[in-house]
Amino acid sequence: MSDSLRKRALRLFLPFLMFPVSLPGEAMLQYFNTSWAEITGRMPELAEAGYTSLWLPPPTKGSGGLSVGYDLWDPFDLGGKEQRGTFSTRYGTEVELHRMIETAHRFGIRVYFDNIMNHRAFDVPGFNDFAPHDLYPGMRPEDFHIRRTDDGYYRKWDNVREWWSEWQVQNLGLADLIDIATEPGTTNRNFGAWEGATTDKIKFLRHPNNPDYYCYDANGTYVGFGSGNGLTSNYLQQNEDYYSEYVEDYLNRAVRWLLDRTKADGLRLDAVKHITPDFFGATFGEDRDRSNYGYLGQAQEQFNLTRGYSDWNNHRDTVFDTELPRDDAMMFGEHLGAPPAVGDYLNAGMRLLDNDLRHHLNSQLGNPWGTLAGMDAPGSHGFAPGSSVMHAQSHDSEYAARRELQHALYLTRGGIGIIYSDGNHKAGILKGSGGAFPRHANTNFLGQWGDVRIPNLLYFHEHFARGYQVGRWSDSDVVIYERVDKRDAPGMSDGAGTVGLIMMNDNYSSGQARGFTTGFPAVGGTDDDAYLYNYSSYGGGFYKYASQLNQVVIPAGGYFLFSLRSPEASDLWERIGGHPLTILQDGNATGTVSVRRTDGPDGDPGFNPYGVPDANLTDFSYEWEIPRVTSGSNLTFVVRADGSAENVLLKLDGGMDVNGNGQRDHAPATSTDVYNGYEQMTFVGRQGPEKFAARDTARNQIGSAGAETYSWNASDGSLATTNG
Incomplete structure (x- = not known):
């Protein structure tokens, strides 16, 4: 077990900082094909490794219980309704989802969900007499880009045929999924008997029996989502004109509900190039950064309301600058190349996954004729650091040339870097997807198979990137x-x-x-x-x-x-069995409890990244000791560091008033990530090496180069000084 891994493991429940301080930049793990319950159980390991955010698959109900989530059926179902033959989603129930998010936040890890607004699933409303027009809850055929037949039924248009055509990209189908008419305004740009036919969009009360899906009363007063908002079905119907929506208004409400319901910290936006940029938000004007217009403007407004934030003057600054105190939901989109150009998507208030950079590195790394020339410059061959989210692999593509070097680049250069994992749950082949979906990661994201490179990169990223x-x-x-x-x-x-x-x-x-x-x-x-x-x-x-x-x-x-070497645990203290962090309950050191940590079924049979004693080397697991606190009262936390530490701060869970001064020393939205949630500890003292007098005073060696040394004579009480 390496020293760096051992010391990183000490942050299991109580992270602490030893100054000189470093800013832990955001390190994102795309964690797919794994149940909410399993992710919850692995949260301590993720925090120890140094991950600070998770990009997770869509939490919403797809077209069936095995759906990965991109064939979205109902954005208001998080695994809590019986529909499409299942109560839960592929990943679990809504209760398990909330427990996972709460656990992530306890460990200071942000949660970003994949979010779909471009399309629904494969089924067509009104396809025949057995397919109702309200097949998708809250939607009607006029909300989609679809063809109307002579006999009054509906069919999907072709998938995009010519990828150079911006009109086709934004008005035809993607992967045979039914395309939503997301374009702002009252006209559906591709609905009718022939391709390119238009019609007026419809506006109606979409959820008359679900007042908990709405957050304003008919006077425009915010009352919040949920059963306690005071709205009723009768009230909605009595004020039908106010609550009637076009499809883009419905989508805006759905994303607001999602952020409020889950308390997510942001979203990865699927297939943004298939939607016009102005759907997402204001793309020009001096007020665009504070505007609540569009999908992202509405989402950011809800983020403020849900969390009690007050940054109404700018909904985007901390999306693009992660070294400011975070008071906005992180938004980053998938854009696989022009047309349309990327500029207005950035202008609408989102970062973008940096496919340009990834494609460049895949063409250059490991290529005898390739070059790294220019790669030392920030943003080279990709987006600027403030716009970039960098990844070597994803659920859509497993190939990465010299993946170890790509990981090193993404976790140390400017921008947000991602590690992709399927939790070592390898998916089967999905027809029409070109292979397994999600793609197999084969990434040692927690140091599997003795490969410590990713945990090592995360440590450097956290301290120095x-x-x-x-x-x-x-x-x-x-x-x-x-x-x-x-x-x-x-x-x-x-x-x-x-x-x-x-x-x-x-x-x-x-x-x-x-x-x-x-x-x-x-x-x-x-x-x-x-x-x-x-x-x-x-x-x-x-x-x-x-x-x-x-x-x-x-x-x-x-x-x-x-x-420069950072302050660390005291070697002298560790040599006698001491730990950097001691928890005292009623004045006595707490006991410990063993927990079993298990890798995925397609992972490392000998999973044991810390090298602790393990009787079974083929069961994919190891046991780990953690402190056991049985009461929240009369607790004392003692931290010991080496002499280079200037100060020590401590964070319990995601941040709470540990030192009892009646406030959070570094609250969210007001503190940068380096301080967010940390509390000032009480200084006790510094201890140096003990010095003893020689038996023969002629052999005494008092004093050291460069230091003033003071000696006291016990026989006569005299005090002497040796100048440094």
């Missing part, structure tokens, strides 16, 4: 860049602000060294020469002075990750 990116070198094989963070003191020097150095080598035949200029202090032979530590799993932990970085040989097909 912050601030802006500065390029230092790039050529055909090597890319070198640094992260610089001057937010605490903008006037500080570049050397003082440099927090991390990334050196990567795509040459799998030989190691490479490069002459470059680092931002770290690098005056050889002086105190102004940073002593850096390699945090990478490549080459093992070793130190190198900044002035000697030009001599460093980056391993073949690998990378080094350098920074």
Whole structure:
């Protein structure tokens, strides 16, 4: 078990910070094909590893109990209704869903759900006499792009035939799913007897028997969603004109209900290029960032109302800048390339999955004629860091050239990086999808098979992937860049602000060294020469002075990750069996309880990333000891760190008043991620090595270079000073 893994495991229930402080940038895990209950059980492991957000599959009811979720049937069913032959979704019941979200938030992990607004499932309302017009709850045929036959029935249009045609992309079908007329306005752009025919959209009371699906009274006063909002079916029908909606208004209400009901922290937006950008929000004008217009404008308004936030002047700033206090729902979309162009989707208030960057790296990494030239610059060959969500794999595509290098790039450069996993539950072949769906990940996202590279990257990402990116070198094989963070003191020097150095080598035949200029202090032979530590799993932990970085040989097909050594647990304390964190209940150290941690059925039979004693090496599991607290009263938390720590903060669950000062020291929406939820602890003292006098006073050695030393003579009470 490596030291870094051991120390990271101590954050199981009580994360703590030891200053000098570092900002944990967002590290996202796309976690698919796994039940809500299993994800709930693995939440401690995810937090320990360093994941700070989860992208999860659609929580809404699809066309059946085995549906992955993209053939959406009812956006108001989270696994709590008996319909389509099932009560639960593929992933579990609504009760299990809520428990999973609550657990994630307890561990400080954000939850983003995949969200579908472009289409519904494969069935066609009014297809024949046995297919009712209200087949999809709250919808009618006029809400879709469909063809009307001469005998009054309905059929889907073709799938997109010509991907260069923006009109076809936005008005024909995708993967044989029925296309919704999402275009803003009162005209359906593809409904009737021939392709391109138009008709007026319909407006009606869509959920007359579900007043809990509405959040305003007929006077426009916000009353909230749910059975306690005071609305009734009679009230809706008495005010039918007010509650009648076009299809885009219905979609807006559905996403608001979802965010309120689940308390999700954001959404991944499916197939956005198949919808006009202005459906999502205002794309121009000085007021676009504070506008509540459109799908995202309405979602952000609900996010504020549900959480009690008050950032009404800007609904987008913390979508694009993750180093500000987060007070907006994170929104990122899937756009697989023009047409239409990506610009107005970004302008509408969403980030985008960076397929341009992924395609570029797949064409260059491992290619003898490829190059990494330019890759040291922020946003190179992809979107700007404030717009980018980077991924090597996803549920749609498992291929990634030199995946280990892509993971290293995405988790250390500017932007939000993703690791994809199916929880080691390999899906079967889905007809028409081109293979297994979701795609098999085969990713050691928790250090399976002894592969610690991803947990190691997450550790570096959490501590040092912050601030802006500065390029230092790039050529055909090597890319070198640094992260610089001057937010605490903008006037500080570049050397003082440099927090991390990334050196990567795509040459799998030989190691490479490069002459470059680092931002770290690098005056050889002086105190102004940073002593850096390699945090990478490549080459093992070793130190190198900044002035000697030009001599460093980056391993073949690998990378080094350098920074100053962070405060850690005290080695002296650990050598005598102590732990960095001790929980006292009624003045006594708590006991422990064993929990079993199990990998997925297609995972690692010997799963044991910490290398603890394990009697069965083929049962996919290991046992792990955690503190057992039996009462919430009279608790004391004691943290011991090494001498480089300046201060210690502690977070219980997702954040609560631990120190008893009557408030949360660093509340959500007002604190950056580095402080969010953490509480100031009470300083007790510093302890240095004990010193004892020699039996023969002539052999006493009192004093050390550079330090003032004070000695007291017990026989006469005299005090002496040895100058430093």
